[in-house]
Every structure is written in structure tokens, then in C-alpha cells.
Amino acid sequence: MIMSKAIIQIDANNFYASCEQMIDPSIKGKGLVILSNNDGCIIARNSEARKMGIPMGKPYFKLKNKLNQLNINVRSSNYELYGDISNRLMQLLRKNCEELEIYSIDEAFATIKRPSNKYLYQWGSELRGLIYQNIGIPISIGIGDTKVQSKIANHIAKKIKKNSGLFDISIIENKDYFLSQIRIDEVWGVGKRMSEWLRIRGIHNAKDLRNMSSMKLREKYGIVGIRIQRELNGEKCIPLQVKQPDRKEICISRSFGYPIDSLAELKKAIAKFVISGSQKLRKYNQSTSMITIFTNTSHYSEGFFKSEAKAKLEIPSDDTITILKPCLELTNKIFKPYKKLIKAGIIMSNLQSKKYQQNILFNIQDVKQEIKRNKLNKIIDSINTKNGRETLNWSSSVLDKEWSPRRNKISTFKTTKIESIPIIFAN
Ligand SMILES: [Mg+2]
Structure with missing residues (x-):
């Protein structure tokens, strides 16, 4: 049927x-x-x-x-x-x-x-x-x-x-012919380990998996294995996730085009990550209360070095300036002179939806500040969404070209940057 x-x-x-x-x-x-x-x-x-x-x-x-x-x-x-x-x-x-x-x-x-x-x-x-x-x-x-x-x-x-x-x-x-064409590791939900375990037991394709003993499968993989088997047989077990689950953390990290060894440059990189991270927070209507920043030298270099530092925000925030401040202070902690850093990043965690955020009693000055900043962030976000990511930028993050990741062979930004949209002449 x-x-x-x-x-x-x-x-x-x-x-x-x-x-x-x-x-x-x-x-x-x-x-x-x-x-x-x-x-x-x-x-x-x-x-x-x-x-x-x-x-x-x-x-x-x-x-x-x-x-x-x-x-x-x-x-x-x-x-x-x-x-x-x-x-x-x-x-x-x-x-x-x-x-x-x-x-x-x-x-x-x-x-x-x-x-x-x-x-x-x-x-x-x-x-x-x-x-x-x-x-x-x-x-x-x-x-x-x-x-x-x-x-x-x-x-x-x-x-x-x-x-x-x-x-x-x-x-x-009769689906047998088609199911037997699908290798076991191509079946959705069957990982590398599971496909090895199945192959040892003579289960090589989707048809074999559908026909195998459910008992054996349940013993090893429990409900996860049974669900895959039943779905193969046409029985709905895995529902569609129509609502995107709230993200738990935001991680932004980059490898540098060239190693950097100055504190000023590391601060610029961290600032850049904070700016795009807080923009993401605002996009998804979330705020963060825990920030981790990290950096490292090349794994292949002598005296491999890595460091990280954390800061807790008293009041969860999605505001670029509020998050930027502690991050720039933390950068002093993770930096070490003479280390050739090739990568850095930030993790924003303890994310919560702004819908349920507790109202904390500010003094009137704070409330005014907050309203102003919200407005400013909104304006910056909308200009950057319309005209390309870095149309408006915070001066602390303006980069010296060299360390931005290498993208020598990049195509154009015809669909996302106003100045790259092709011009058509009609006479
Ligand atoms: Mg594809």
C-alpha cells in the first residue's frame, strides 16, 4: 500500500x-x-x-x-x-x-x-x-x-x-533489487563503526539490514538501530524536525593566512570574531553569558603552544561592545610573545533565548544605554545584511590584509555585495 x-x-x-x-x-x-x-x-x-x-x-x-x-x-x-x-x-x-x-x-x-x-x-x-x-x-x-x-x-x-x-x-x-544496490555505509544513520560491526556479521547492503534479526540489532544498538531497520521497511520512526532547535553555542575560528606574533593583531582577530558572533546571536534572538577565546601555533612547529581563557558575563548579552570588552582583556591572557600563532577563535556558550530572559533591574542610565546600543546594533546589522558583511565595521577589527585567510582564487560576490552586482547596459 x-x-x-x-x-x-x-x-x-x-x-x-x-x-x-x-x-x-x-x-x-x-x-x-x-x-x-x-x-x-x-x-x-x-x-x-x-x-x-x-x-x-x-x-x-x-x-x-x-x-x-x-x-x-x-x-x-x-x-x-x-x-x-x-x-x-x-x-x-x-x-x-x-x-x-x-x-x-x-x-x-x-x-x-x-x-x-x-x-x-x-x-x-x-x-x-x-x-x-x-x-x-x-x-x-x-x-x-x-x-x-x-x-x-x-x-x-x-x-x-x-x-x-x-x-x-x-x-x-518489490524493493529488494534497489535496496541491495545500497551499501551498508550509505544507509542514513549507519556510521562507520556500525557498518564495520554489520559487515562482520554478513550484512553488506540495505536489503540485508532490513532482513536481519531485530534482536541482534537491538542488543547492540538499541532503539537507534531498530529505528533505522523499521524505517527501511516503510514504518515512520524518525519525525521531521520542522523547528530548528536552539543552538547551544556559537564557535567562530579561523586559520591565519600567515602566522602572527603581535598582541595588537591577535586583538584585531578576536574583535572580528566577536563582531560576527554577536551578530549571529542577534539574528537568532539569543544572548550569551560565557565566552571562551583561544589561539595556537602550528602542530608541526617546535614548542607547540596553545592557550585559552574564559570570562563570564554577569548579564547575558548580545551586544557587540559589551562582549568585546572582556574579550579584549582576555586576549592579554592568551597571548605569549615570540609565539607564531596560526589560528584563533571564540566560543560563545550558555546561550539562552532572549524571549525568556530575566529582566534584571538596571538603573535608569543602564536602560538608556541598552536601548541606544540595541538601536545601533540593529542599524549596523541591517546595513551589513543589505550591503555585504563588512560594510560597517568596528575600528578595533580593521585588519591588516596579510593575515586574513588566503583566498587567492575566490570567485566574485555577485549575489551578496552591492558593488559586485553585474551592470547590464540596455540601449
Ligand atoms: Mg549535495
């Missing part, structure tokens, strides 16, 4: 590479790789680069010559671009599905009611067309009765070309 409500899993294909190709169509159809922060390793590639045998995770400098020879394009990661395209994708999905769970930057689960003939192929191919037309990104759609099934359907949609990015496993009466 086919259930009337289907679970859909949507996944953008080679997301980072697709974003880069969308913003620069001249590189479409050619090999492309994306580098990690600081242009260190290859973290994404398009299908052309994969076919040419370019591996993931390898250091860029080792493959530089080969990439050159093969005429493969190289880009630094452009997270502003990927974040912006992801937001647009999720907004369109929200409009076109019933419930939506944003699962990662390029993946979502959704629900949709089946039409009277039960077939969702037309709806799905229209959705793919709509996304491609509006955002320029190809997506794959997996359809099933459960989250685990929809993930499997998506694998099949990607693997088998003739499915053209769309596969509905619910309407297949």
Missing part, C-alpha cells in the same frame, strides 16, 4: 561546484575543484574533475601541476556565496512543499501529499525545473515513506542516470 503522505529528500548536486558554475557560466562543463579555508585542501569537485581522477581531501600544492595540466579550474571556498544560494533554495522549497526540515547547507527533508493517482514524478520534475530556472542549481529528489527510504531513493536517483535526478521508491512493489 502506498501512503498518501510522502517524505521527500532534496539534495543539491555537487553544491559548492554548482554554485561556482552558476555564478561563472564560462566554467560549465569543465573540471572544477574548490579549496578549503586558506586554500589548503580540495574539499569539493564537480563530476568532470571526479572523472579525471582528482581525489578529495588532498593538499592543493601537491596537485597543482596536475590540475594545471588537465586544465581544471580552481576556486577558493566562497561561503558567502554558498550561504546565500542555500537560503534561496530553502525559501523556494518551503513555498513548494508542506513541511520542511533544513538538514544541511544543501539538503532538506519535506513532506507532500500524493495526488489521487499516487504518482509524484510530475510534481518532482516540475520542482527540479523551477529550482534550476530560478537559482541555476541542479537538485536530486528522493521519495519514500520514511526519511531513511527517501535518502536511499535519492542515492538511486543520483546513481542511475535514466532516473534524471528523481526516484520514488514507495511505488516499487
